[in-house]
Amino acid sequence: MHDPNANQPLKRFLTPFSGKAVQPPPVWLMRQAGRYLPEYRKIRSEAGTFLDLCYSPKLAAEVTLQPIRRYGFDAAILFSDILVVPDALGQNVRFAEGEGPRLEPIKSVDDLRRLTLSNTHYKFAKVCETVALLARELPRETALIGFCGAPWTVATYMAEGRGSTDQAAARSWAYRDRQGFSQLIDLLTEASIVYLSNQVEAGANALQIFDSWAGSLADDEFERWVIAPTARIVTEIRRRHPKVPIIGFPRGAAASLQKYIDGTNVDGVSCDTACPLSVMQAIAKTGKVVQGNLDPLLLVAGGDALDARAGAICEAMAGLPFVFNLGHGIVPETPPENVARLVQRVREKGN
Numbered sequence: 001m002h003d004p005n006a007n008q009p010l011k012r013f014l015t016p017f018s019g020k021a022v023q024p025p026p027v028w029l030m031r032q033a034g035r036y037l038p039e040y041r042k043i044r045s046e047a048g049t050f051l052d053l054c055y056s057p058k059l060a061a062e063v064t065l066q067p068i069r070r071y072g073f074d075a076a077i078l079f080s081d082i083l084v085v086p087d088a089l090g091q092n093v094r095f096a097e098g099e100g101p102r103l104e105p106i107k108s109v110d111d112l113r114r115l116t117l118s119n120t121h122y123k124f125a126k127v128c129e130t131v132a133l134l135a136r137e138l139p140r141e142t143a144l145i146g147f148c149g150a151p152w153t154v155a156t157y158m159a160e161g162r163g164s165t166d167q168a169a170a171r172s173w174a175y176r177d178r179q180g181f182s183q184l185i186d187l188l189t190e191a192s193i194v195y196l197s198n199q200v201e202a203g204a205n206a207l208q209i210f211d212s213w214a215g216s217l218a219d220d221e222f223e224r225w226v227i228a229p230t231a232r233i234v235t236e237i238r239r240r241h242p243k244v245p246i247i248g249f250p251r252g253a254a255a256s257l258q259k260y261i262d263g264t265n266v267d268g269v270s271c272d273t274a275c276p277l278s279v280m281q282a283i284a285k286t287g288k289v290v291q292g293n294l295d296p297l298l299l300v301a302g303g304d305a306l307d308a309r310a311g312a313i314c315e316a317m318a319g320l321p322f323v324f325n326l327g328h329g330i331v332p333e334t335p336p337e338n339v340a341r342l343v344q345r346v347r348e349k350g351n
């Protein structure tokens, strides 16, 4: 007999990607696994270094599942990091306790010789073991999101050797030596295609490309280093895996968002906190999925202000293809009970 629901995806997170709104909207939060959770801190303290945790499939799967058990999010995001790619390529990467990432900087084409795509196999395979474990262990209704950093954002950490406020090392290299910097971007683009394809083959249902520093570029540079490599990744992944939705997160680039969507052909975008709701509505009305933009610091503050803004976002996006999320990652100071309150609010208000 004909089943009218036969084509309905079982995972609510995936429904907006077929152009349909879901009420209440699916919800997950960037950095939903992390230091704000005591059960994460426990495993983190037993795992060795942060990268050891990323390459330990059982532990990485466990910390991915922790926020799903607590809050029943509609999607889980693979526990890993965008800096796994430079690490796997052969750059020296470490996470200094309380200070963030430290890398041996790559400053010129000469330094690029230290990196090769053939190095990546073993470490990418470890991450994909985590994906495969999760595909087995997650509830059937929970989607699994794989991810990578966009080439531009990853290159900023590789060139600077650490996080920075202005991405000066990468921006300067790109002006000084376009050819050489292109080689770095091309290498990252190729590595990201392999890495994301492997994640889909291991069981990821959707992908997100994090371009956290997209907002620091002049518009011609934005086209060259953000749009062009992302477009190539999207084209290649879609050729291999046409059904897997790809979300882009060009943080800080609200003014160029439509250009980003047109140029990359992503299925959806994640919007940061500064992106106006009117811009999010306009994009969602074109049928692209929009995700975001609640301020992570409002999730720290909690209370009525949190309820009011979460409600306003849900109202503005009602009837449109929308996924509830933050404008950036959860910060470690976040009280876990505020996350529970938010999820409850979205599920009531969005109904």
Ligand SMILES: Cc1c2[nH]c(c1CCC(=O)O)Cc1[nH]c(c(CCC(=O)O)c1C)Cc1[nH]c(c(CCC(=O)O)c1C)Cc1[nH]c(c(C)c1CCC(=O)O)C2
Residues within 6 Å of the ligand: 029, 030, 031, 032, 033, 034, 035, 044, 050, 077, 078, 079, 080, 081, 082, 083, 095, 099, 100, 101, 147, 149, 163, 210, 212, 329
């Ligand atoms: C720029 C960036 C990085 N990593 C990531 C980005 C893009 C998103 C963004 O803009 O935040 C992405 C990321 N990092 C992590 C995830 C896992 C999945 C999830 O979101 O739950 C994801 C998707 C875990 C992590 N990645 C990191 C932690 C904390 C480290 C720890 O537990 O010791 C976690 C849980 C470390 C990390 N990793 C990175 C930095 C700058 C830091 C240090 C800052 C910090 O400590 O919060 C690079």
